[in-house]
Amino acid sequence: MLSITPARADLPESSRPWSVAWPTYSPVDITPPELQADALATSHDAWIVDHTADPTSIDYAERQAVALVSYEVVDGRPRNPFGRTGRVGRDLGKWAENAAADPIVVADTSDGRFVLLIERDDCHQWAIPGGMVDPGETAPAALVRELREETGVDLADVEPVVLARTYVDDPRNTDNAWVCSTVALYRTSARLEALAGDDAAAARWLPFGDLAELCGAVHRAGGELYSAHFPLLMSAAAAIAAD
Numbered sequence: 001m002l003s004i005t006p007a008r009a010d011l012p013e014s015s016r017p018w019s020v021a022w023p024t025y026s027p028v029d030i031t032p033p034e035l036q037a038d039a040l041a042t043s044h045d046a047w048i049v050d051h052t053a054d055p056t057s058i059d060y061a062e063r064q065a066v067a068l069v070s071y072e073v074v075d076g077r078p079r080n081p082f083g084r085t086g087r088v089g090r091d092l093g094k095w096a097e098n099a100a101a102d103p104i105v106v107a108d109t110s111d112g113r114f115v116l117l118i119e120r121d122d123c124h125q126w127a128i129p130g131g132m133v134d135p136g137e138t139a140p141a142a143l144v145r146e147l148r149e150e151t152g153v154d155l156a157d158v159e160p161v162v163l164a165r166t167y168v169d170d171p172r173n174t175d176n177a178w179v180c181s182t183v184a185l186y187r188t189s190a191r192l193e194a195l196a197g198d199d200a201a202a203a204r205w206l207p208f209g210d211l212a213e214l215c216g217a218v219h220r221a222g223g224e225l226y227s228a229h230f231p232l233l234m235s236a237a238a239a240i241a242a243d
């Protein structure tokens with residue numbers, strides 16, 4: 001379950017890099033009950049890829065070879081490529097990189113420019129209708145599938161522009177498990193009918209003249225934007241402005 005701000009140890013920005021020695025660093029373990037060792041042994045949840053609570057029991061070479069953002073493994077533990085997080089343990093399906101796909105769909109209509117967002121059903125913040133790439137699935141396939149599952153919008157025949165393959169500052173990230181995403185921009189000329197599904201509580205087209213307008217619209221609707229997606233939406237706005 002994704003809470004908005006999971007606990008974490010105090011983390012001065014200067015102590016974030018792994019290269020900075022910090023002998024007293026004591027990160028908070030955010031592993032939820034369903035990912036504790038005893039639960040993993042009997043769990044059949046499809047999103048749980050690694051059925052081990054021990055990050056040192058995995059050979060990461062194959063994962064490192066296909067990682068979206070490269071990372072090191074030190075003493076058998078994968079290290080978050082963006083440094084310390086103040087958190088350890090795992091609240092994601094895999095140790096090390098968890099590859100996601102984030103389709104940003106922007107409609108230019110006579111009423112203005114809109115972006116298609118969903119309300120996540122765990123933290124109830126408004127987010128890009130993205131999700132994790134399934135085992136054996138490609139990122140392009142995951143972009144289409146997640147969009148279809150969460151909004152009912154099918155853009156399988158539209159070629160998106162890949163904006164980034166990047167780290168996502170997801171609140172579930174820890175020192176040893178984190179999210180990176182393939183972020184792609186789809187442009188349409190109409191607000192296609194959107195129907196929330198899967199882990200989306202709602203799906204809605206919101207004004208996207210710029211990020212400030214989008215934040216204002218979300219706040220007026222009594223909601224909050226999923227902050228990890230700010231940089232992703234900003235890259236979409238920049239790509240559109242440069243077009």
Ligand SMILES: O=P(O)(O)OC[C@H]1O[C@@H](O)[C@H](O)[C@@H]1O
Nearest residue numbers: 100130131132168170179181
């Ligand atoms: O929606 P789930 O599958 O929980 O997690 C994937 C999403 O969480 C974010 O970090 C990613 O950018 C993606 O949108």
